[in-house]
Amino acid sequence: AQSVAQPEDQVNVAEGNPLTVKCTYSVSGNPYLFWYVQYPNRGLQFLLKYITGDNLVKGSYGFEAEFNKSQTSFHLKKPSALVSDSALYFCAVNRYNNNDMRFGAGTRLTVKP
Amino acid sequence: NAGVTQTPKFRILKIGQSMTLQCAQDMNHNYMYWYRQDPGMGLKLIYYSVGAGITDKGEVPNGYNVSRSTTEDFPLRLELAAPSQTSVYFCASRSIDRGRPLGTNEQFFGPGTRLTVL
Numbered sequence: 001a002q003s004v005a006q007p008e009d010q011v012n013v014a015e016g017n018p019l020t021v022k023c024t025y026s027v028s029g030n031p032y033l034f035w036y037v038q039y040p041n042r043g044l045q046f047l048l049k050y051i052t053g054d055n056l057v058k059g060s061y062g063f064e065a066e067f068n069k070s071q072t073s074f075h076l077k078k079p080s081a082l083v084s085d086s087a088l089y090f091c092a093v094n095r096y097n098n099n100d101m102r103f104g105a106g107t108r109l110t111v112k113p
Numbered sequence: 114n115a116g117v118t119q120t121p122k123f124r125i126l127k128i129g130q131s132m133t134l135q136c137a138q139d140m141n142h143n144y145m146y147w148y149r150q151d152p153g154m155g156l157k158l159i160y161y162s163v164g165a166g167i168t169d170k171g172e173v174p175n176g177y178n179v180s181r182s183t184t185e186d187f188p189l190r191l192e193l194a195a196p197s198q199t200s201v202y203f204c205a206s207r208s209i210d211r212g213r214p215l216g217t218n219e220q221f222f223g224p225g226t227r228l229t230v231l
Binding site: 009015032036041042043044046049051081090094095098099101102103104105106 | 117129144148153155156157158161171172197203205212215216218219220221222223224225
């Protein structure tokens with residue numbers, strides 16, 4: 001079965017600095033990788049996904065993620081963090097032709113002014 | 114579009130009580146899902162449905178039941194509530210993966226139901 005790990009429970013960055021939220025995955029075959037964001041007392045919102053093609057994927061709110069097959073990673077990045085980016089971020093993986101998406105435990109991002 | 118809606122927002126149950134968590138979507142999505150979110154554990158899939166009349170177990174189905182009589186609605190039933198079922202429950206839906214392998218489309222989530230069993 002597929003699985004995903006988010007090695008950091010918490011990431012703190014200063015506003016205006018670049019941010020990275022890490023994700024590694026384990027799956028047999030080709031992975032489908034997703035990032036979601038959760039604001040307090042809300043459901044998850046889709047940010048971006050990697051299905052195939054270009055390893056650098058751009059998504060909502062200026063976020064991007066890079067698929068690295070050799071390192072089995074899909075780190076989320078943003079060049080300049082905003083205070084409003086503070087939220088809980090989830091990485092998720094699905095495998096080819098499968099309907100059972102697995103989520104990581106989440107990383108809480110705090111951007112300080 | 115309202116998207117994915119869930120009711121109630123909050124509920125406190127006593128051990129042994131039963132309840133139904135409601136979920137509806139107005140996007141004509143074939144796939145619907147129920148997850149539970151426990152602190153530091155991410156989301157765990159309880160049940161899912163690929164269309165009206167078709168449901169299947171996820172990773173943590175024990176203690177729950179579902180039905181899917183229409184495309185729009187996907188209620189989750191707790192028959193005998195236990196403290197271990199204290200959690201936040203999310204419903205999600207997604208569209209069919211037309212022209213693509215299964216599993217490529219993103220899910221849309223409801224706002225969640227916070228359930229406490231005492």
